[in-house]
Structure formats: C-alpha cells, structure tokens
C-alpha cells in the first residue's frame with residue numbers, strides 16, 4: 243500500500259519544510275508537564291519498561307522500532323528498516339501528526355499541535371531518559387491492577403460485556419485501536435487508567451465509569467481467551 | 470482523506486444469501502423481521518450465542534442494506550455511495566436463514582408471520598426491528614407520491630442518491646430547503662449533520678447558494694455545536710426558522726417547487742421534506758403500538774402487549790435512548806441475551822446499553838454525543854453522558870472524526886458479519 247514510500251517521502255521532505263526547533267532549544271521542565279498524556283502509554287527514566295508503548299529511554303538518536311520485546315506495528319518496523327534513527331526532526335514530525343508521518347502506526351495519539359510544545363517534549367525526553375536508565379526486566383502492575391488480575395474473571399460474563407465494545411473496536415481496526423491482541427496486564431491497566439481518568443478520553447471514560455473490578459476482570463478473561 | 474479505502478462488497482455478497490427455509494423440528498425458532506441495524510444484530514447474536522441451538526430466520530425484502538448512518542457524508546462528498554451498502558452473505562454464512570420477502574401480518578395466537586410471497590413462518594419468539602414509516606399528512610402538500618420531487622432521504626438508498634443528484638443540479642445561487650421533523654424521529658442530529666454536509670458541498674461547488682430550514686422544534690441535538698460550526702465554516706449561508714417564526718407551520722407544493730412558511734411562499738430548488746415518523750407498519754398491523762410507537766419493557770425489549778415479541782430500534786418506545794443505529798445494535802444484544810436464556814438455557818446477564826452519535830460539520834471537524842444506560846421499570850434510563858465542547862482544538866475534532874470512521878467499520882461488521 244505504499245506505506246514505506248510515504249514514510250520515506252515524509253522524511254525526505256522534512257528537511258525542506260520548516261523543521262521544528264532542535265531539542266537544545268526546548269524547555270525540559272515544561273516538557274515534563276506536557277509528557278503527562280504520553281505517560282498513559284510510555285514510561286521514561288530509571289526502571290522504565292514497555293507498557294502500551296515502548297519505553298522511551300534514549301529515544302533521541304535511538305533506531306526506530308528497536309526496543310527488544312516490544313511488538314511494533316508493521317508500519318513502524320518498516321519505518322525503521324535500515325537502522326534509521328529518531329533525530330530531532332523525525333521526532334518533531336512524528337509527534338506533530340503520528341498517523342500522517344507513519345501511516346498505520348499503532349500509536350493512538352492525535353499529535354501535538356504546537357511546535358514549541360514539541361521542542362519542550364523532545365528536550366524533556368532527552369534529559370529524563372538517558373540511555374543508562376536501563377529498563378528493568380519485568381513490569382510490575384500497580385496494586386489496583388494486580389488486584390484485578392488476581393480475580394478469577396468470569397469469561398462468559400466478559401463475553402456478554404464485550405458486546406458493548408465491539409460496536410467500536412474491531413479486529414484489525416486502526417481508526418479505533420484493536421483491543422483483542424493486548425496482553426491482559428496492559429488491557430486491565432488501560433481500563434483502570436480510563437476509569438480513574440489518569441487517561442483522558444470522553445468515550446472510554448464514560449464506558450469505564452460503570453465497570454467495577456469484577457467487570458474489568460471478566461472482560462480481561464474474555465479478551466485473553468478470545469485469542 | 471481517503472474516502473474510498475473502505476469498500477464493501479454489498480450486492481455481490483447478497484447473491485450468496487439464497488433463502489432456504491429448512492427447519493429442524495426440535496430446535497426453538499426465532500423469526501426476525503427487518504434486516505437493518507437492530508434486526509441484523511439480533512439475528513447474528515442469537516445464532517452465535519445459542520451456538521446453533523436456535524433456528525433463526527431473518528425476513529428482509531432488500532438484497533443489500535444501505536445505511537442511513539454516514540449517508541449524509543455521501544451527500545457531502547466524504548464517502549462513496551457503494552461504501553454504504555451491506556449484503557446478507559455474512560448472516561447466511563453464520564447459519565441464519567435469510568428470506569428476502571416482506572412480512573405482511575402477524576398471527577399472535579398461532580404465533581406465525583405471514584409473508585407477501587405466500588406462506589408463513591412459525592416462531593417461538595419474534596423480533597421486530599422494522600425501523601420507521603412516515604406519518605401521513607404531517608407535512609401538508611407532501612405524500613409518498615411526491616418523494617421524487619421532494620425527497621426525504623430518511624430511508625437510505627435510491628432516495629439518498631436522488632437528493633445528491635438534485636443538489637448537484639441546483640442553479641448557481643439556488644435555494645436548498647429542508648422541512649425538519651418534529652420529535653421523536655430517527656437520529657436526532659441527522660437533519661443538522663445533513664445541513665452541514667450540504668453546506669460543505671455548496672461552498673465548494675455553488676458558494677452563492679443558500680440553505681433554508683423550517684423547523685417545528687424549539688431546540689435540537691448538539692445545537693450549540695452545529696450553530697458554532699455553521700458560523701465558523703458557512704457564515705451567512707444557513708437560515709433556520711424555528712417555531713417562534715412559524716417554522717412549524719409549513720406547506721409544500723411539489724409541482725410548483727414552493728415551500729410556504731407561515732403564509733410566506735418561497736421558491737426553492739431542492740426541498741428535502743423529512744416528515745413526522747412512527748413505528749414501521751408491521752408493528753401497527755399487529756396492534757403492538759400505543760399511538761405512533763411500540764411500548765416495550767426496558768429489561769428485554771419485549772412488547773408490553775405480547776411478551777413473546779421483542780421490538781427493537783427506531784420502532785420501540787423504550788425510554789431515554791435516541792433512535793439511532795448504535796442504540797438499535799445495543800438493544801439487540803440485550804434482547805438476544807434474554808431470548809437465548811429463555812429458549813436455549815443461556816446465562817442471563819443484567820441489561821446494559823450505550824450509544825454514541827458522531828456528526829461531521831466540515832472536513833475533519835467531527836463532534837459526538839453519547840451516554841450509557843440501564844433498565845428500570847419505567848423504561849431505559851441514562852446513567853452517564855458526554856458531549857463534545859465548543860472551542861475544542863482542531864486536533865480533537867479531527868480525532869473525533871477518525872473515531873467515527875473506526876466506529877462505522879466496527880459496527881457494520883458487528884451487524885452484518
């Protein structure tokens with residue numbers, strides 16, 4: 243479908259289009275605040291591990307789609323073919339409009355409109371995620387998520403509850419992310435994050451507002467047994 | 470943005486759906502009348518959840534269902550017409566007997582459904598999801614006989630294509646008029662999304678044209694969002710005449726192409742008449758209505774007149790849910806769970822419903838309104854709700870539009886397989 247070509251064109255063109263300011267010009271303190279929505283999916287800093295997105299330690303100059311153990315989309319893997327790395331400009335363009343820059347990316351994020359905000363973000367990531375902040379071997383879920391995972395989820399109830407989800411989430415969906423392939427820890431953690439509104443989204447906040455721990459456990463059991 | 474990337478094999482797939490009314494004697498029988506948003510979902514979920522334990526027959530006259538949802542986007546040029554069509558091949562493959570015929574009557578004592586093509590289908594439970602019909606004489610001067618001169622395009626298909634052709638043929642600086650319906654009607658934001666899409670088309674192709682809306686309602690769904698959007702994108706193009714200024718007192722003359730609002734005659738080039746609505750005719754034929762609509766229990770969508778008949782979607786008077794495709798799909802799942810529990814020993818779970826309606830105002834300017842619902846003795850009641858805000862960033866609006874694309878793909882797959 244011409245995705246790699248599109249990406250190459252975007253990379254080539256980015257040198258001509260007005261590039262965002264380099265990381266050196268950004269304000270890392272502002273960037274930390276701006277990183278909050280990213281933290282719903284990404285960890286950065288000491289002990290960072292892969293969550294819904296890969297950890298972002300050492301992201302500046304890190305080869306695209308190179309974190310071991312993270313299942314990147316085909317689109318992102320193709321974008322990283324040949325060892326191409328994230329430089330200031332590529333990060334700036336990606337964060338401005340993720341799905342225009344890497345069509346088909348699994349990162350569900352609308353993008354950061356303001357060029358100054360993007361520079362601040364890149365400066366923060368550069369400062370916070372030094373490469374020596376090595377990822378820990380395993381991610382421990384939060385106590386709340388661990389308690390849900392410890393419940394014996396009722397998969398049949400989960401199947402019934404999932405009929406609400408299939409109105410929007412389809413297998414292979416990209417405009418709304420597919421959820422049937424998510425690992426149970428990430429699936430439950432995402433629902434908890436929407437429920438306590440640490441992750442903001444009008445629809446998902448409303449959907450999860452009436453899910454108790456038992457419902458989340460049931461849904462997790464259903465989606466885990468579905469694949 | 471790519472409009473043609475979602476193409477459905479509507480008509481081709483329908484050819485596979487050769488009706489075969491083969492019945493195993495011992496399996497309980499469910500007949501579903503109407504293969505739209507509610508009926509198709511109910512048929513699929515009953516067949517799947519009973520794992521073949523229930524014999525499901527779907528009665529639907531059309532070979533392909535054209536969705537009303539997203540039909541406004543076709544008017545605006547954001548969708549191909551073919552992308553709105555869905556065949557019944559997926560349902561037939563899923564083990565459902567698809568009978569392309571009209572149901573003409575229901576014998577509630579004998580528990581049979583009569584078909585226009587002759588013969589009748591026996592049932593243990595009956596599901597009706599026949600959508601809407603129009604209330605005769607609700608717009609003086611208009612009748613179904615004038616739907617070619619003044620299309621409603623409120624049942625999708627050829628009516629939608631006709632309306633689009635008429636908009637394309639408007640003279641420079643012409644007038645597009647809409648007679649908006651009184652409450653309740655299918656898709657509360659539908660007429661106003663349509664106005665937005667027509668305005669989008671006209672701004673590109675016929676910028677001096679204008680839009681005139683005669684509206685009997687004081688206020689309408691997402692009004693603030695639409696009016697803010699019209700101001701931003703289509704300033705000076707759209708005029709809405711509400712009930713205070715006679716918007717509810719209209720008359721049309723399809724031969725002369727005039728619309729009379731509160732005694733004042735307007736010459737118009739296109740007149741989209743959306744009449745008052747009521748439950749599909751079969752509901753009235755079976756005397757399951759109370760007035761225009763069919764009262765149902767919120768717990769399982771069973772008729773208040775007959776507990777072995779479940780009525781879904783637009784036809785049902787169920788309480789707080791809007792008449793939408795999303796709502797019909799949601800109600801169908803609750804009814805299916807109750808039916809499988811009653812006939813095939815399935816587990817019964819508490820009823821829960823949800824709805825979200827997206828509307829597109831202009832390119833990448835999407836808005837949404839949604840809610841979750843539960844059952845009560847009085848009807849379906851809202852638990853929690855949300856709505857897009859005025860002044861949201863362009864990114865949020867573009868994201869909302871993309872969500873609606875994801876929703877369309879997911880929900881049509883959920884309905885038709």
Ligand SMILES: Cc1cc2nc3c(=O)[nH]c(=O)nc-3n(C[C@H](O)[C@H](O)[C@H](O)COP(=O)(O)OP(=O)(O)OC[C@H]3O[C@@H](n4cnc5c(N)ncnc54)[C@H](O)[C@@H]3O)c2cc1C
Nearest residue numbers: 503505506507537538572599600656782783792793794795
């Ligand atoms: C312009 C417009 C835009 C819309 N946009 C949206 C939207 O964005 N989101 C949303 O959720 N909803 C939207 N809707 C509303 C949605 O289309 C309806 O609410 C939904 O289709 C209702 O489902 P239903 O099953 O009740 O009826 P329908 O989907 O209309 O299905 C009824 C079916 O029954 C068949 N039938 C009728 N009588 C008989 C009979 N006697 N025998 C056999 N078959 C019969 C018909 O042929 C039809 O196929 C929109 C509607 C319009 C008009």
